[in-house]
Amino acid sequence: MPVEHRKDGAVVFGYLDTESADRSRAFDTVLVRAADPYRAAFRSHRFGLLSACDISGDHRIQVRPRQSPATRRAGHVLGLVLSGSGVLEQSSRTAALAPGDFALYSGTRPFRLDLSGPYRYLVVSLDAATASLVRLIDNATSNRELPRTPSGRILAAALTELAHCASQLGPLAKQEIGEHVAHLLRTAIRDLDRGADPGTRAPLFARVLHFIDRHLAEDLSPVRIAAVHHISVRYLHRLFHDHGETVCDHVRRRRLERIRRDLADFALADLPVYSVAARWGMRDASHFGKLFRAEFALSPRRFRKHVLGTDNAAQR
Template sequence: MPVERRDDGNLVFGYLDTASADLSGASDTVLVRARTGDEGYAAEMRPSRFGALSGCDISGDQAIRVMPRPSPEAPRPGHLLGLLVSGRGELEQDGRRAELSPGDFVLYTGARPFRLELESGHRYFVLSLDTGSTGQLATAAGALTANAALPRSPSGRVLAAMVGELAERAHGFGPLARREMGEHVSAILRTLLREAGGSESASGPAASGVLDRILAYIDERLAEELSPGSIAAAHHISVRHLHALFRESGVTVGDHVRRRRLERIRRDLVDPALAHLPAYVLAARTGLGEASHFSRVFRAEFGLSPRAVRERARAGA
């Protein structure tokens, strides 16, 4: 955990943006001040990675105040989800204040001023969000940063429970499971954001029914051409309407088709009945025929090569 002592506090960075060894390039820089006396800052920090999400489990005995201090040279900070595992805390941003008890989470962004206060004996788990969730937060109609009501909603309670389990078991998952857990967290968060922003009611039950039919159609025809034009035509809607349905779900049509194809391939790779078929044959059966391209996108999605996934399945990992 890089810490640089300053007259006004301690600059801390690299707990989420672990690739940045230099303060000027880190997107996660914060100023941490001890709330009792002129003290340095010390805490136990355990970074982790869940696919597109970066996480850090932070335990400290000091009562502290945290404020953003992004470097002008660093990438623009994104949105964060912070879950209080133990202790007491409070987050203030955009004119709202959320008190935190164990099990509560809060959404905020390092791109705007915030004040996070944690009492002594705290444990705090923070996640940097994926671009899809950040985009939804940035365009949401509701006031979602520092919103104390979010953890109380049905989707919020599910999200809080899952992130809490993630904090407890972060280092017990393998590479594939960590990536899957990150995808699950992002999917539940997008559901929460749609509900909180009113997107579900704006779409209405009719639009939801159309999207359900489209998702089933895609799953049944992964080996066929699945361009936006062909999908829209099969359901007698415009391409523009199709894109709007997926945009409310926080994903593009192309991304959804690609992910479903890769999930199907991964399922087939671990199926003993298909062990005699090479990975490229399984890929061709789901519309990803070019071997080099398939291997590249598969590794990017799951963090493992098709061969490694199959070998782990054979070993019972």
């Protein structure tokens, strides 16, 4: 792990951005200050589109970003305290971190992370889709409530187990679990933005969501969905408005998530991209490509190539 000891601390990089040998271009470059010369154990992992590093140290440290204008891309990360304690400050927000707590923050904006040792800290880089969502929902950054939401607690438990079991997972398991973690994180961020569940209409809304998931390959116009559930179209729109999105937005997002999952499946690698999209109700290849890029910040072909690590003839 590249560590450059300087008078003002240790410059550390390459623990997430393992492809970069130049700290001026690495998105994970930080300056670490400690009372003694900085020493830590690093264990890097790859989970599909997510990079992670399990970092352990004995002494209290202070971490600040140290990036240059040549940095390759923005570095939104999630940090989970496994042992010890920490405090994260960014965007005028402060989040105290006990074991099992996590926080989102950006390496491209000023932050301060204090970790009290002995500590163990898991840091995870976000995939492009999740990073784009964080930029849209800015209150997720350094928000102390995020790990306390129901979906946030599930995510924290999953990340804790992932850190303990990472060395026992094979390549395919790591890839699939990375997809699950990314979905959980996006769910937690969206839940934070939506606020409390209205509750009184929850059973009906749950039935509507279940129906949509079971019929994604079919016509899912608001008129049909409302008729099946014996409600007016206006009332259907109100149900979704209470949860912070429209009917059509939800259907589109669920279809794209299913397509994204299938594009990352080795068993479907020989199926052309447009066929995967058509399986989930998106039959206009050009329109689908634009929607996929807007949602996940990558074209479907580039996403599949990146995840599967192969130039499959079906992608061309």
